[in-house]
Amino acid sequence: MSEVSTRKRVAVGVFIAIGLVILVATVFAIGNQHKTFSKVFHLHVIFDDVQGLQKGNNVWLSGMKVGTVGRIDFYGRSQVEVVLNIENSIRPHIRKDSRARVSTDGLVGNKIVMIEGGSDGAAAVVNNDRIEASATASTQQLFATLQASNNNLLAITDNLKAVSRKISEGQGTLGQLINDPAIADRLRTSIDNLRTASAGSEKMMADLQDFSSRLRRSDGLVNELITDTTVFNRLKTAVGQLNQAAGEATQFTTALRTAGKGLNNKTSPVGVLLNDEDAAADLQRTLKNLRVSSKELSDDLEAVQHNFLLRGFFRKKNKE
Numbered sequence: 001m002s003e004v005s006t007r008k009r010v011a012v013g014v015f016i017a018i019g020l021v022i023l024v025a026t027v028f029a030i031g032n033q034h035k036t037f038s039k040v041f042h043l044h045v046i047f048d049d050v051q052g053l054q055k056g057n058n059v060w061l062s063g064m065k066v067g068t069v070g071r072i073d074f075y076g077r078s079q080v081e082v083v084l085n086i087e088n089s090i091r092p093h094i095r096k097d098s099r100a101r102v103s104t105d106g107l108v109g110n111k112i113v114m115i116e117g118g119s120d121g122a123a124a125v126v127n128n129d130r131i132e133a134s135a136t137a138s139t140q141q142l143f144a145t146l147q148a149s150n151n152n153l154l155a156i157t158d159n160l161k162a163v164s165r166k167i168s169e170g171q172g173t174l175g176q177l178i179n180d181p182a183i184a185d186r187l188r189t190s191i192d193n194l195r196t197a198s199a200g201s202e203k204m205m206a207d208l209q210d211f212s213s214r215l216r217r218s219d220g221l222v223n224e225l226i227t228d229t230t231v232f233n234r235l236k237t238a239v240g241q242l243n244q245a246a247g248e249a250t251q252f253t254t255a256l257r258t259a260g261k262g263l264n265n266k267t268s269p270v271g272v273l274l275n276d277e278d279a280a281a282d283l284q285r286t287l288k289n290l291r292v293s294s295k296e297l298s299d300d301l302e303a304v305q306h307n308f309l310l311r312g313f314f315r316k317k318n319k320e
Helices: 002-033 088-093 139-168 172-179 181-215 221-227 229-263 269-275 277-305 311-319
Strands: 040-047 058-061 064-075 079-087 099-104 111-116 129-133
Touching: 040 064, 040 088, 040 099, 058 079, 079 088, 079 111
Parallel strands: 040 129, 058 111, 099 129
Antiparallel strands: 040 079, 058 064, 064 079, 099 111
């Protein structure tokens, strides 16, 4: 009977020891999760609205859990002071200009505190420092914003329905373009014309490039004009001569114009001959008399040659 009692006592002792081990392990696990047994420092944040944040909620920095919410108390008339328990090894990564905000772990998860690291030029925080809080939108504000966005989306959908209905009914330019074959044909013709014009432009550009390449040839006139000073000087001399000839032609033209004016002047001899009918008639009579006198003089000379007194002289003259 004593042996059975001893076994029971041993079994009870083993069971109690296993329970104590499990209890201690559980306490350590929970304490480690809430940073109870870790060296921590404290940060203070003043929020206008903690949005249901509770003691023991997690604190995150750059996506990593770095501490927990240690205490939540009212501050002043309506603000709330939150004390954060942060692992001491994280202190160099949090700056004095860092900010904290209340967020949600997931879409409908627990509330958490998110810390922004701050700038590199600022000093690291120390124990019991106070950092600024970032303004965050509440869940109600988020739902109000979503509701407003939903209303805008509904309005846009209604407008799209109205536009689609008008297009399907052939209203407006786009509706006519889609539903009227004639407009589509004209548009297709315009596109073909543009394609033809584009091809012509490409051909013209190719011709211009070919012409430009010919101008750049080393044996061409343009290249000689640009590079050969002798050809340029000859061309310059020729241009000067052309300018001189043009000046002389201008002077000659001026002289001809002056002479033409003199021909029209009835006081000048030539003008009288050209414009006075009486003078022209007198000149014609004078020329006629000259012809008659010349013929008579010729006849007289012929008669003199046959005169017996001078006949010998003219024969001798002819022989010489």
